[in-house]
Amino acid sequence: MTTIEKGDITVKKILDCIAAELAPCFEACGYDRAYAKVTLSNRPDLCEYQCNGAMAAAKAYKKKPIDIAGEVVEKLSGNPVFSEISAVMPGFINIRLDDGYLAEYLRGMEAEKKLGVEETGAGQTIVVDYGGANVAKPLHVGHLRSAIIGESIKRIGRFLGYNMVGDVHLGDWGLQMGLIIEELRDRKPELPYFDGTVRDTYPEEAPFTIGELEDIYPAASKKSKEDEAFKNRAQEATFKLQSGYAPFRAIWKHIMDVSLADLKKNYGNLGVTFDLWKGESDAQPYIPGLIQDLQDKGLAYESEGALVVDIGEETDSKELPPCIIRKSDGAALYATSDLGTIIEREKELSPSKYIYITDKRQELHFIQVFRVAKKAGYVKADTDMVHLMFGTMNGKDGKPFKTREGGIMRLEDLIAEINEAVYARIMENRTVSEEEAKKTAGVIGLAALKYGDLSNQASKDYIFDMERFISFEGNTGPYILYTIVRIKSILSKYQEMTGKSLEDEKEGEILPASSDGEKALMLQLTKYNEVIEACFGETAPHKICQFIYELSDVFNKFYNSVMILKEEDARRQGSYIRLISLTKKVLETCIDLLGFEAPERM
Numbered sequence: 329m330t331t332i333e334k335g336d337i338t339v340k341k342i343l344d345c346i347a348a349e350l351a352p353c354f355e356a357c358g359y360d361r362a363y364a365k366v367t368l369s370n371r372p373d374l375c376e377y378q379c380n381g382a383m384a385a386a387k388a389y390k391k392k393p394i395d396i397a398g399e400v401v402e403k404l405s406g407n408p409v410f411s412e413i414s415a416v417m418p419g420f421i422n423i424r425l426d427d428g429y430l431a432e433y434l435r436g437m438e439a440e441k442k443l444g445v446e447e448t449g450a451g452q453t454i455v456v457d458y459g460g461a462n463v464a465k466p467l468h469v470g471h472l473r474s475a476i477i478g479e480s481i482k483r484i485g486r487f488l489g490y491n492m493v494g495d496v497h498l499g500d501w502g503l504q505m506g507l508i509i510e511e512l513r514d515r516k517p518e519l520p521y522f523d524g525t526v527r528d529t530y531p532e533e534a535p536f537t538i539g540e541l542e543d544i545y546p547a548a549s550k551k552s553k554e555d556e557a558f559k560n561r562a563q564e565a566t567f568k569l570q571s572g573y574a575p576f577r578a579i580w581k582h583i584m585d586v587s588l589a590d591l592k593k594n595y596g597n598l599g600v601t602f603d604l605w606k607g608e609s610d611a612q613p614y615i616p617g618l619i620q621d622l623q624d625k626g627l628a629y630e631s632e633g634a635l636v637v638d639i640g641e642e643t644d645s646k647e648l649p650p651c652i653i654r655k656s657d658g659a660a661l662y663a664t665s666d667l668g669t670i671i672e673r674e675k676e677l678s679p680s681k682y683i684y685i686t687d688k689r690q691e692l693h694f695i696q697v698f699r700v701a702k703k704a705g706y707v708k709a710d711t712d713m714v715h716l717m718f719g720t721m722n723g724k725d726g727k728p729f730k731t732r733e734g735g736i737m738r739l740e741d742l743i744a745e746i747n748e749a750v751y752a753r754i755m756e757n758r759t760v761s762e763e764e765a766k767k768t769a770g771v772i773g774l775a776a777l778k779y780g781d782l783s784n785q786a787s788k789d790y791i792f793d794m795e796r797f798i799s800f801e802g803n804t805g806p807y808i809l810y811t812i813v814r815i816k817s818i819l820s821k822y823q824e825m826t827g828k829s830l831e832d833e834k835e836g837e838i839l840p841a842s843s844d845g846e847k848a849l850m851l852q853l854t855k856y857n858e859v860i861e862a863c864f865g866e867t868a869p870h871k872i873c874q875f876i877y878e879l880s881d882v883f884n885k886f887y888n889s890v891m892i893l894k895e896e897d898a899r900r901q902g903s904y905i906r907l908i909s910l911t912k913k914v915l916e917t918c919i920d921l922l923g924f925e926a927p928e929r930m
């Protein structure tokens with residue numbers, strides 16, 4: 329029997345523990361131990377786990393699967409890990425865990441710092457490129473998904489021990505800068521930036537507030553669509569800025585300062601933080617050398633006035649266009665900036681993996697960038713480059729989400745709308761003060777928004793359905809929070825009643841399950857380490873959502889079937905308490921990995 333030791337030894341994954349019991353039996357019967365692979369049962373009515381190894385072995389050993397299964401099961405009889413193990417037609421091995429073993433497993437899990445999750449990432453750096461806001465343009469819901477998904481991936485990786493470096497990679501070097509400069513000239517021509525002289529110093533203080541800046545950009549953008557001359561001026565100004573013209577650099581610096589403060593606040597409200605606040609502008613110093621190098625290596629060539637690199641590979645099912653490195657007018661390009669950024673990241677961080685998170689319309693862009701980076705040897709051949717693409721957040725009409733007036737929804741407004749709806753719901757059954765309700769609404773609103781997003785497979789489009797997202801029932805963020813709050817309340821009542829402190833309560837321990845509902849809860853908890861690892865490997869936070877939704881469900885069923893606080897057997901009660909605190913720890917860790925937290929009450 330695999331013993332689970334407390335202390336510094338990591339609790340193995342439950343499926344591996346079971347397989348470790350089966351493997352020697354396969355071997356003893358003359359079969360390769362690799363056949364002892366165990367999965368969760370797909371017939372929970374019949375068993376908890378199953379091994380299909382006999383079916384695979386049958387082909388290799390030219391025997392009937394049921395005979396192989398029978399032999400292995402025979403060897404396993406009397407094994408204390410299992411309460412039931414049987415060979416069934418055509419050759420499955422059906423397994424149920426022994427209650428005592430399961431309790432022991434959970435006690436081992438409880439004793440671990442990370443409840444059995446192994447820090448497999450130690451010593452490896454991963455760059456997560458997410459957020460991607462464009463400076464001076466308001467954050468809109470399109471940037472929301474990148475921020476939410478990226479933050480979660482970063483947190484999960486960090487939990488697994490990786491050195492995760494989150495970089496916001498701002499769009500801070502594009503035409504919006506020229507548009508703002510020219511609009512500013514039209515509004516305030518007297519400013520020292522516009523008199524044609526190049527000075528050594530410029531005013532410290534920005535010639536606009538964030539409020540004005542938010543007005544300047546949309547006005548300029550609108551003007552450029554109607555006024556060709558203005559548009560040309562803006563392009564010219566962008567080019568001058570990019571060539572280092574000091575007065576425009578000075579305006580750019582003001583735009584950056586004012587916007588960054590605002591962006592930090594907005595991301596902060598979302599519980600999103602970055603280690604690096606770099607942007608496209610930071611890549612610019614690398615670009616001349618990059619272009620030269622691509623030419624020297626014979627990878628870049630002139631095509632219709634532009635400089636391009638072929639990226640096609642034999643295995644491509646359709647022909648992919650070359651990556652444009654420099655346009656005929658010499659202007660900076662998105663792909664070139666990304667390549668420059670890679671060179672900088674390699675120099676400063678040398679990561680073993682890159683994860684970029686943008687919507688799926690950027691698919692070709694990242695194929696091009698990744699291929700050029702590998703072809704030119706900027707990134708090692710075995711460095712993993714992942715583009716996690718997400719779908720669109722749609723409104724109930726199935727079209728990209730808009731405001732009621734049909735405009736682009738600003739992030740701030742969206743958050744305010746959700747918080748208000750949650751607030752109204754809390755006030756319906758008004759058990760807390762208005763002030764507390766406001767604060768709680770913010771916490772629940774964020775959970776509703778993030779869970780609503782993360783619970784969908786990232787690559788799929790999803791419908792932003794506020795009513796559903798804020799519901800306290802069903803597969804929603806508030807439902808998870810509600811479950812946590814419920815556990816918190818039982819625990820504090822228990823503490824009040826018994827005066828026992830939960831943290832250092834030594835007497836109680838998790839006992840073998842006393843009902844099916846309790847066992848279901850215990851079995852669900854054992855999936856924890858497996859889920860976290862799989863979810864990171866597949867960059868799929870929705871798997872955590874699925875797991876905690878199921879966990880909340882089995883917990884609530886268990887809760888409704890027992891009287892925890894009225895239990896008279898103190899050992900049994902202590903066991904319940906330990907089990908539900910373990911459930912709480914798992915839920916709390918998972919929501920932290922998703923990027924939100926639970927209130928004290930709701």
Ligand code: ARG
Nearest residue numbers: 457460461462497498499686
């Ligand atoms: N600023 C870009 C946008 O709004 C996203 C940046 C994504 N990251 C990157 N390294 N290209 O579309």
